[in-house]
Amino acid sequence: RAKEQGKNKYQIYHSGMNLQSYRTFILQNDLRKAAEREELILHYQPRIDAATGKVIGTEALIRWNHPSWGQLLPSEFIPLAEETGQIAGIGEWVLRKACEQNKLWQNEGLPLTRIAVNFSPLQFLQKDLIRIINQILTETGVEPEVLEIEITESAILQNENIITKMLHEIKGMGITISLDDFGSGGTSLSTLKNIPADIVKIDKIFIDDLSVNPSQGTAFITSIVSLAHSLKMSVVAEGIESEEQLNLLKKLGVQGMQGFLFSPPVPPAELDSLLNRGLPEQFTYKSKIEKEV
Ligand code: C2E
Ligand code: MG
Ligand code: MG
């Protein structure tokens, strides 16, 4: 009957899907059209330099303005895009859009900041990835030194040899590489030794731990910082929500700070003033912290 009505997808729903798989099914279909309908957007979260309190970079984070379900977060649709192979196209769109936005900020005369883009492990399996990155940098006029590619520690493990090789090529282009969600991905020290990362981004669970269990939290951060520094990598903390966490992280030698304490990810227009003027008064914490230390 549904076939007669030309509504195959609802037929599939009625024949026994639960609500979750119904939603997944609809989203997978809708995602195919999302890019051309301009429903995908990027928000940006600032990264702050611990020493100066200035914005040193932004991280592009994708959102999907779904016509019936409102704004969806990447956790709901990136895995679907990975399953259906759409991640290659979406990843390319994200990279181009983020570079274009960074160039817009440059053209507005704002201080030069780095642009960090999250990559799915599947993107590293694209044979033409290097060519695509080169092409996007050329087309948008963004210098490779301005671009940072974030990959999670656990993602690398899915295809360690190919991804590590690709990361070496990317690093060779002058692009910065950061290891996202560091500490929770189960990388062995020998793997870490082979990954040409410039930055480790400490996973939010360790930042949360600073509040829940300060002595254990401090021990973990201390060992991550010392490991990173001995491998000549710098350290960024993500998910900072309180001044207490910030103060501790600064004391422990963390250089880059991201979190709701400074700003959630926001549409690009909302970041203009932050990039321009630096942080609002309450976050001119440099002198405050230095007095405490
Ligand atoms: P991520 O790269 O580790 O990004 C950090 C996530 O933590 C973001 O969630 C961000 O909104 C959130 N966050 C930042 N500061 C705080 C804080 O202080 N408190 C709390 N509670 N959360 C904070 P979001 O935007 O939902 O992204 C989730 C993940 O989705 C990202 O984790 C990244 O792995 C992935 N992702 C986002 N954009 C893209 C993309 O364009 N491509 C790919 N492949 N993955 C993406
Ligand atoms: Mg990230
Ligand atoms: Mg992360």
Ligand code: MG
């Ligand atoms: Mg994450």
